[in-house]
Amino acid sequence: MIFSTHPLHPEVTDALSAIGDYRVASAPSAKAISSESEGAELIVVRAPIPPEVIEREKGLRALVRHGAGLDMIPVETATRAGVLVANVPGANAITVAEHVIWSALALLRRYPNVNDDLRARGWVEGRAHADHGRELTGKTIGIVGMGNVGRKLAGMAQHGFGMEVICHTRRPDSVPQSVRAMSLDQVLGTADVLVLCCPLTEQTRGLIDAAALMRLKPGALLINVARGPVVVEDALIDAIESGHLSGAAIDVFDHQPLPNSHRLFDLRNVILTPHMAGITEESMLRMGQVVAAEIRRIAAGDLPENLVNPEALDLYRKRFV
Incomplete structure (x- = not known):
């Protein structure tokens, strides 16, 4: 049985259904995933997988991440159980990079304020923000994390x-020749727009804390499309409320969904999006097509192309070969 934590693109649903019995969780919650994944041989991951699912399912062959980040999968648990883990790196890189550019443009042109005041207070009040708008062209963008997203973003920023x-x-070794690599302190002190697109690791957790935020140039923007815990949220809010930062665009948070009472909702110069920077119709199809191809390989007895835990192979082969 192929189990997915979320509904997928219709073309991908058809492809997976052609491989075998395909089921989708009734909700992307730990309770639904745990109870409804019983008997799963392959799991498509778009929500956190409880470790007990991996430990319980003796016929589970692989967890295939519908995306690149692995923080939703307890990889060590899977490896100990001889369960393969695969992901889809790069399929939504252009999508996330576009989101960053859109966010930067909207913040520089004060779109949240313009939109709110035009609707609530009228033409004159909305248009008054125009005099304080800024252009993106010619600014310095500092990118933390030069993976697939970082490289796509660098190209858009330079050439566009x-x-x-x-x-x-x-x-x-991942830095394009046209991009200058620097220490974090140098990036913080130089960037007009700081973009976080690094993975969440023990080294990056809390990387952008109060001290780091104060090293940013006054008036800089921060855009986080990495993971919420890379930034200390309370420190970010303080930096915005104090006026040190002119705004931020946040797609990922410490706790998701973001509670309606969160202090971030009170900040007019902050763009909030519900972890959707990498989601478009096109990216969902691209990611799903790779997921289906990987599941097809595993179901046929082959290994996934994007295997991330080769340490599991010996036990996996004892279980299924």
Whole structure:
């Protein structure tokens, strides 16, 4: 049985249904996933997988992430159980990069304020924000994390808007020749727009704390399309309320869904989106097509192309070969 934590693109649903018995969770909750995944051999992951599902399902062959990030999968638990883990790197990189550019443009042109005041207070009040808008062209963008998203974003920023691109990454071999790699402190002190698109690890958790935020240039923007815990949320709110930052666009949060009472909702110069930077009709189809291809390989007895835990192979082969 192929089990998915979420409904998928119709074409992908058809492809998976052609491979075998295909079922979708009634809700992307831990309770529904745990109770409804019984008997699963392959799981498509778009919501956190409870470790007990992996430990319970003796016929589980693989967990295939519908996306790149692995924080929804207890990889160590899967490896100990001899369960393969695969992901889909890069399929939504252009989607996330577009979201960053859109967010930066909207913040610089004060779109949240313009939209609110035009609707609530009229033409004159809305248009008054125009004099304080800024252009993206010629600004310096600092990218933390130079993976698939970072590289796509660098190309858009340079070739579309004539921006200077600087970055901080633990993989200097991934930096395009036209991009300057710097220390984190140098990026913070130089960037007009700071973009976080790094993975969540023990090294990046809390990376952008109060001290880091104060090292940003006054008036800078912060855009987070990485993971919520990379930023200390209370410190970010303080930096915006104090006026040190001119705005932020946040797609990911410490706790999701974001509670309606959260302090971020009170900030007019913050764009909030519900973890959707990588989701469009096109990206969902691209990601789903790769997921279906990986599941087809595993169901046929082959290994996935994007295997992320090769340490599980010996036990996996004892279980299924």
